Amino acid sequence: MDSTHVTISISHLESQVEPKPPSKEEKKEPKALSFVHNIVSHTREKITSNKQDVRKLIHSAKVGIALVLVSLLYLLDPLYDQVGDNAMWAIMTVVVIFEFYAGATLGKGLNRGIGTILGGGLGCLAAYIAQEVGGTGNSIIIAISVFIFGAGATYTRLVPKIKKRHDYGLMIFILTFNLVAVSGLRAEKVLEIARERLSTIGMGFAVCVFISLVVFPTWASDELHDSTASKFQDLAESLQGCMEDYFRLANEKENEPSASSFSSCKSVLNSKAKDELLANFAKWEPWHGKFGLYYPWGKYLKLGELLRELAASLVSLKHCLQSPRQPSTTLRQSIKEQCEEVGCSLAWSLRELGDSIKKMRKCQQAELIAPKVKAMRVELSSAVSANSKLGQTENIDALAVASFVFLLMEVVEKVQVLAKEVEELGELAGFLTSAH
Known part of the structure; x- marks a missing residue:
């Protein structure tokens, strides 16, 4: 025992048996989901581009x-x-x-x-x-x-x-x-x-x-409202793509993280100037459609800041994928079940929040999102156990996996803050109570 040892907890690592080879269906599923995400993103970009051209x-x-x-x-x-x-x-x-x-x-x-x-x-x-x-x-x-x-x-x-x-x-x-x-x-x-x-x-x-x-008015308020809601959807897709890339098996041909998984994150990170401009224009607009006078546009700017912080965390996850030293497939598979469950819950929560803004209904944060966040913490805690010692500081694989889990915990915390802000927006803007 001549060198310093660090103890990093990763659940079931020592007791984990070698995972069985995945079936053909399991191998194809991540590729199929990634392909669907690419098609959806490309179609959305084309529709948005065509719509913008018509407006011009x-x-x-x-x-x-x-x-x-x-x-x-x-x-x-x-x-x-x-x-x-x-x-x-x-x-x-x-x-x-x-x-x-x-x-x-x-x-x-x-x-x-x-x-x-x-x-x-x-x-x-x-x-x-x-x-x-x-x-x-x-x-x-x-x-x-x-x-x-x-x-x-x-x-x-x-x-x-x-x-x-x-x-x-x-x-x-x-x-x-x-x-x-x-x-x-x-x-x-x-x-x-x-x-x-x-x-x-x-x-x-x-x-x-x-x-x-x-004559065919173009409302800045509509664009700010819709773009804020769509950011939740984009970040949910980016998160899912990140999880798929991280747990993709090493023997698959496509082992590089897909660029489409993070293009939306870059778009969100660069949205500050446009959001502020749209909010300023929206404050001048008269009462129209679903937006009345003195609408809380400042809350949209606050949500934009939080979404940019979340996008930055997802970009940090990207760096885990692009690191030259990747942990072994066995080590990654040991936390796959818990992390993928957390990833699905996070994506669901983001889509629910975005949908509540788009449809202007209360997001039921206390009833739906909060229990999800609590369950996510439990899952990640189970992925990090105090009973597993990974050995010496030279165990870079263990540090890499621990970093990924820690960043995922940060994402969970940011989604919880977002849920509270969306709930406050619903109160200030008078969102309708959800039918369910």
């Missing part, structure tokens, strides 16, 4: 229709006589604020309108005061007002919460205030120009909002 074509047509409508201010003499060259502001408004999502169009339009009104009003006031002072004081008043409002609005733009929702409005405010205040026109003419331009901007805004909200 519809959006392009909507922008074209909006541009035609505001161009009538130039093309029709009666309308041109009313607005004159100010019609260009309506066209500029359509080009600038018409976004892919209805919430983005509405939010950008409201920001532009409010920024224009405030900037124009304060700019007219500054120009009027400067005109009353006259002489050298005219330039001093304008310079001071430009500095105060420009610096103040710029500082406000740097506040994170305001920047997310009102950055565009503040930028328009700064631009409009400077254009109005610095102009050397008389106050009466400034008011007239501001009124005419504001009216044409309002026309462009009205056209954009009407077409965006009425």
